[in-house]
Amino acid sequence: MNFERIKEKLNILADAAKYDVSCASSGSTRANKNKGLGNSTGMGICHSYTEDGRCVSLLKILLTNHCIYDCAYCVTRRSNDVKRAAFKIQEVVDLTINFYRRNYIEGLFLSSGIFKNPEYTMERLVAVAKKLREEENFNGYIHLKSIPGASDELMYEAGLYADRLSVNIEVPTISGLKLLAPDKKHEDFTKPMLKVKNEIARYRNERKIIRSTPKYAPAGQSTQMIVGASGETDKDIIYSATFYYKKYQMKRVYYSGYVPVLQDSRLPAVGTQVPMLRENRLYQTDWLLRFYGFAVNEILNDAHPNLEVDIDPKLSWALRNLHLFPVDVNKADKHMLARIPGVGMNSVNKILQARKIRKLNWDHLKRIGLALNRAKFFVVCDSRRWEHRDLDAEKIKGMILQTSTGKFRNQYSKQLTLFN
Amino acid sequence: MKPSKTLIYDGSFNGFLTSVFVAFDEKINVADIQKNGQGQNGLFSDTETIFTNVDKAKRVWNGIRSKSYNAITNIYFAFLSEEEGIELLLYTYIQKLMAAKKGKEMDYSDGFVLKISQLARSVGREKHRMEAFVRFQLTKDNIYFANIEPDFDVLPLISKHFRNRYADQQWLIYDVKRRYGIYYDLEGVEIVSLDLNEIYFNRTRKSKVFAEKEYDYQELWNDYFKSTHIKSRINRKLHTQHVPKRYWKYLSEKKEAV
Numbered sequence: 001m002n003f004e005r006i007k008e009k010l011n012i013l014a015d016a017a018k019y020d021v022s023c024a025s026s027g028s029t030r031a032n033k034n035k036g037l038g039n040s041t042g043m044g045i046c047h048s049y050t051e052d053g054r055c056v057s058l059l060k061i062l063l064t065n066h067c068i069y070d071c072a073y074c075v076t077r078r079s080n081d082v083k084r085a086a087f088k089i090q091e092v093v094d095l096t097i098n099f100y101r102r103n104y105i106e107g108l109f110l111s112s113g114i115f116k117n118p119e120y121t122m123e124r125l126v127a128v129a130k131k132l133r134e135e136e137n138f139n140g141y142i143h144l145k146s147i148p149g150a151s152d153e154l155m156y157e158a159g160l161y162a163d164r165l166s167v168n169i170e171v172p173t174i175s176g177l178k179l180l181a182p183d184k185k186h187e188d189f190t191k192p193m194l195k196v197k198n199e200i201a202r203y204r205n206e207r208k209i210i211r212s213t214p215k216y217a218p219a220g221q222s223t224q225m226i227v228g229a230s231g232e233t234d235k236d237i238i239y240s241a242t243f244y245y246k247k248y249q250m251k252r253v254y255y256s257g258y259v260p261v262l263q264d265s266r267l268p269a270v271g272t273q274v275p276m277l278r279e280n281r282l283y284q285t286d287w288l289l290r291f292y293g294f295a296v297n298e299i300l301n302d303a304h305p306n307l308e309v310d311i312d313p314k315l316s317w318a319l320r321n322l323h324l325f326p327v328d329v330n331k332a333d334k335h336m337l338a339r340i341p342g343v344g345m346n347s348v349n350k351i352l353q354a355r356k357i358r359k360l361n362w363d364h365l366k367r368i369g370l371a372l373n374r375a376k377f378f379v380v381c382d383s384r385r386w387e388h389r390d391l392d393a394e395k396i397k398g399m400i401l402q403t404s405t406g407k408f409r410n411q412y413s414k415q416l417t418l419f420n
Numbered sequence: 421m422k423p424s425k426t427l428i429y430d431g432s433f434n435g436f437l438t439s440v441f442v443a444f445d446e447k448i449n450v451a452d453i454q455k456n457g458q459g460q461n462g463l464f465s466d467t468e469t470i471f472t473n474v475d476k477a478k479r480v481w482n483g484i485r486s487k488s489y490n491a492i493t494n495i496y497f498a499f500l501s502e503e504e505g506i507e508l509l510l511y512t513y514i515q516k517l518m519a520a521k522k523g524k525e526m527d528y529s530d531g532f533v534l535k536i537s538q539l540a541r542s543v544g545r546e547k548h549r550m551e552a553f554v555r556f557q558l559t560k561d562n563i564y565f566a567n568i569e570p571d572f573d574v575l576p577l578i579s580k581h582f583r584n585r586y587a588d589q590q591w592l593i594y595d596v597k598r599r600y601g602i603y604y605d606l607e608g609v610e611i612v613s614l615d616l617n618e619i620y621f622n623r624t625r626k627s628k629v630f631a632e633k634e635y636d637y638q639e640l641w642n643d644y645f646k647s648t649h650i651k652s653r654i655n656r657k658l659h660t661q662h663v664p665k666r667y668w669k670y671l672s673e674k675k676e677a678v
Binding site for chain 2 (some may be wrong): 003006009010011014015018019031032035036037038039047048049050051052053054055059095098099102103104132137249259271273274278318342357395
């Protein structure tokens, strides 16, 4: 191993991969067999955290940052003047194995710029995974990036070795894609997704009959889209995400606040603040859709195309639907409990458990862990005190904002700071 | 009233369970249950030394488990917290559990139940953190070695995780605070007590004990860690919340920061 050269490559190729926000290493069970290396139990482990607070769970690198494409939002784009490098297949294998043996990582996340053509690039990504599985008997997590435009045959093979496959659609609207990534076609993204989705379904069916059927992409597919690069509304983004969840059975859609890295007239200027709060609201919405039983048009629609920044989407929905409240926590069904602002799914389950033993009052609810500063306006319980009275939505919102101290507060405060 | 007694046991979990068995069996009015050697005799109580008996311990274990699976994990985890007075706390908890109807241990309005489950949760959290934060260093003898210094005694809880994961390499995880380790020799995991005369913090000075390539990989990892964060999104408070500073001295990615 030529240490200095590897070190240089790792610096370049890890740096270029960090804008991919996916970090999950969960959802796959791949038991260690024949005394091999690694064991995936379905639970991900964050081995460290970046200084911006994100989980470090996988060795996340590009195979190369050479690229034939010229997508405006991408650091690795052809016309950008950066240092280029490429790993050899064996080098990636060695790094993964040695990091894994020292308990630094849960596995590998391998993406790539496109050299020569999509097919050639995808072939090399698959070769890394294959080598890890077959030569190193490696049972850790492997996440491969599908290269837009790769053939069905290669996508099929990729799913046999990888736990998760993903292709980033990056730009949520087709028109935006044309503008920012003129070399890529929408179908280039969706074709590999469709292939993977169909194979997952086929393997699942076969597994029902033949137990020994090998696993195919057991942790499913994910995708990522950039937020705030092409002027789309929150509605565009979330409807697009919903489309991918439904049509391609995505496990996750990630939202990545655009970090301006390049000077380009089509994009926000370098130095523009990363829309972290907006990103946060999108994730909250995503959660409401996946785990809380909300339908997408309840939260975003033509009358309401953007999420509010100063309050979370559930509260925003509740304020627009005051006629459904207050909810009696001692009687309401799970579906309705989950819709109370300030009540998470954990609390919902605890309420259901606890109310079997006794009727719940404010004290109990507080101990269970409800965010009462919000919930109290929407709830009645075993107590005569009732906070809702006849307040209208504006008043409730005002009272909640007065008592809350969100971590992004300073970003949307209208109050000017005196000494800045 | 029967005079109260303090039970002295050997500090092991089986020893504790045996004490519980004896206390129930002989209807002892328990004043306290204490580890051998750190006892403080109560003024008006006798002491009785309990000899660990695996069969008796097993009967208590099974008895609790048949009441509630959740309770048995809570008890074991809370025991490993090594909190002062944990034995008497657990004894009271077990008494309550045995007297109660099924499902009773879920009543979090009971102070004992709440305290035990909180302790168990803290231990569980640290167990998970140790699974994440152990950093092996390859020695010249081809053993992957790691020092840890957890607040709670979590080695017994993490052994299975590492055995499943690193089945093809020899490894040793050594708890600096409690001066014992778990060692996997490619066959099974053993508890080893040894006195290490050097503690292997992640310092920049290289030790001769480790393989030459070891420091290359540490440097690569350290570098990788540095290139993962996005400058415009830095949030140090969140970072230290996830990676508490007390763990830093054993993390190879934090070498310069220690």
